[in-house]
Amino acid sequence: MRGGRHIAAVTDVSFDLAAGECLALVGESGCGKSVLASALLGLLPGNARTAGTALLTGPDDAPGTGIDLLAADERTLARRVRGRRAGLIPQSPAAHLTPVRTVRAHLEETLRELTGTRRAALREAAVAAAGRASYPAGLLDHHPHELSGGQAQRAATALALVGDAPLLLADEPTTGLDRDLVERTVDELRRHADEGRALLLITHDLAAAERVADRVAVMYAGRVVEVADADRFFGTEGPRHPYARGLLAALPERDFTPIPGMPPELGALPEGCAFAPRCARRTDTCRTVPALTGGAACHHPWPAVPQCASSPGTTAAEETARA
Numbered sequence: 001m002r003g004g005r006h007i008a009a010v011t012d013v014s015f016d017l018a019a020g021e022c023l024a025l026v027g028e029s030g031c032g033k034s035v036l037a038s039a040l041l042g043l044l045p046g047n048a049r050t051a052g053t054a055l056l057t058g059p060d061d062a063p064g065t066g067i068d069l070l071a072a073d074e075r076t077l078a079r080r081v082r083g084r085r086a087g088l089i090p091q092s093p094a095a096h097l098t099p100v101r102t103v104r105a106h107l108e109e110t111l112r113e114l115t116g117t118r119r120a121a122l123r124e125a126a127v128a129a130a131g132r133a134s135y136p137a138g139l140l141d142h143h144p145h146e147l148s149g150g151q152a153q154r155a156a157t158a159l160a161l162v163g164d165a166p167l168l169l170a171d172e173p174t175t176g177l178d179r180d181l182v183e184r185t186v187d188e189l190r191r192h193a194d195e196g197r198a199l200l201l202i203t204h205d206l207a208a209a210e211r212v213a214d215r216v217a218v219m220y221a222g223r224v225v226e227v228a229d230a231d232r233f234f235g236t237e238g239p240r241h242p243y244a245r246g247l248l249a250a251l252p253e254r255d256f257t258p259i260p261g262m263p264p265e266l267g268a269l270p271e272g273c274a275f276a277p278r279c280a281r282r283t284d285t286c287r288t289v290p291a292l293t294g295g296a297a298c299h300h301p302w303p304a305v306p307q308c309a310s311s312p313g314t315t316a317a318e319e320t321a322r323a
């Protein structure tokens with residue numbers, strides 16, 4: 001709700017994410033990436049509404065069973081999901097840290113709670129946990145206000161990794177980091193996935209996504225407009241959706257050509273395809289909303305001859321949300 005009006009921040013999103021896999025979620029600022037992550041962990045403001053299902057399943061769950069994250073009550077989310085079965089690296093880490101407590105105190109408490117580490121072992125465990133996110137041991141006794149943006153980011157990443165949750169939602173985990181730290185951080189997250197966990201990496205950083213993602217989901221104006229294998233997406237074939245192609249072409253190391261125009265206001269979406277006003281390929285058919293078929297929600301996807309739709313594989317967390 002904004003100004004008393006309802007805004008559809010996320011609409012008709014559907015994807016799956018398997019254990020051992022990294023899905024990068026990309027798209028311009030304001031397209032709904034963080035709202036989607038918050039919806040999955042029950043962290044939206046009280047006046048927000050969601051619909052649909054987001055099934056979180058573990059190896060011991062029978063097919064089709066698990067925890068529906070959108071239907072679960074706060075008690076279930078707090079006790080069984082957040083930190084334990086689904087970790088979050090929040091987009092604004094400083095806001096999630098308690099101002100009066102040091103990073104060491106945060107880490108030790110989380111270690112005690114999630115891993116049952118004994119008091120005598122906590123000190124060493126906190127240093128090890130910090131190291132996983134390249135957080136300097138010398139800064140463990142700092143309070144949140146004493147940290148730079150990048151340091152707070154690494155503290156939040158260290159905290160999110162403590163529980164070794166089977167699903168990790170990382171919302172812009174590399175903001176404010178230098179290139180080498182970006183690479184170290186995403187490589188650590190990739191390792192997390194390689195050990196059999198699922199990783200949703202929300203990022204503006206397409207180079208980071210290319211480095212670690214197995215698949216890429218592109219959001220535009222609250223909808224997922226393309227889901228693609230990372231190899232194809234970043235390779236010679238390229239994305240199928242004109243918006244996704246525009247995102248890549250805008251990169252300095254590629255064409256350095258920005259997409260003309262601006263994303264629409266969510267409260268004033270154009271009718272039909274929301275990208276049409278900025279799209280060189282638009283025609284009259286774009287007045288209707290294209291369904292996501294063959295991996296792209298577009299009436300004129302690349303290549304011009306559409307390929308067969310492929311269906312996704314096993315499901316660890318499945319998401320269909322309207323917020």
Ligand SMILES: Nc1ncnc2c1ncn2[C@@H]1O[C@H](COP(=O)(O)OP(=O)(O)OP(=O)(O)O)[C@@H](O)[C@H]1O
Pocket residue numbers: 001002007009027028029030031032033034035036045091266
């Ligand atoms: N509590 C709220 N009330 C009204 N609108 C909201 C609320 N929270 C988010 N929005 C709107 O929802 C849209 C999606 O926001 P979101 O934070 O998910 O974008 P994002 O893709 O994560 O952007 P960024 O890349 O900048 O983090 C934005 O237009 C935002 O203004």
Ligand code: NI
Pocket residue numbers: 033034035091171
């Ligand atoms: Ni965001």
